[in-house]
Amino acid sequence: MPFVMRGREYLVALKAEEAEGLLTLHTLHWADELRDPHAEVPDLPGKVEATAAEVKMAMQLPGSRAAGGKKTPAAKKRARSGSAAKGRELMALTKAELYEKAAAADIPGRSSMNHDQLADALAHTGRGRRKA
Secondary structure, rough: EEEEOOEEEEEEEEEEEOOOOOOEEEEEOOOHHHHHHHHHHOOOOOOOOOOHHHHHHHHHHOOEEOOOEOOHHHHHHHHHHHHHHHHHHHHHOOOHHHHHHHOOOOOOOOOOOHHHHHHHHHHHHOOOOOOO
């Protein structure tokens, strides 16, 4: 299964450790690491259909809180970046376009910011912006 971390996609194997109650991801590096799961685990169940409730819960997971009731880093970033529509609009712009908007808004430190930092700073303009 593909897994994305820090903007890079990795091919990983998802393994359930029943004794410890953990799910682990193992990064696959070589083509010979790919195997038929039914050959490796003979009692592996066949295809299972998800219920409507399970699908609904899975669709809500990306915006939900992590285990323990704490917000995930991505959820915290979304909460800080203002309205979802404004955030999507800004993230769709190029870094050059964001820089132009940041210059017009007189955002301090803009010359050393990356794309995401510029978008975040622009999302916060007009809401009690901090002066550097």
